[in-house]
Amino acid sequence: MPYTTIRVSDREVQVELTVYTFAEKSDADAFEQCALQHPIETCYRRCPPVALRSAKAHERPDDPDRARAVSRSAGGGMMPARGMR
Secondary structure, eight states: OOOOEEEEETTEEEETTEEEEOSSHHHHHHHHHHHTTSOHHHHHHHSOOSEEEETTTTOOTTOTTTTOOOOGGGTOOOOOOTTOO
């Protein structure tokens, strides 16, 4: 199953909620290309990362503000910055 990846930095690739860190940019490149065509388990074996972490490590499950979003359909929206009106 192919995955959508987010390139966090030259040596970090995010897949779903996990950020994989590699020793070299070329390793991250290879992992990212692999993830577009193969299961993550396969890519993990082919291009082992030096570390991995949660992409949402700063969130606590008991944080009442996590997952809070403003919906345009509910009347929310972007407010212009001060002096930009």
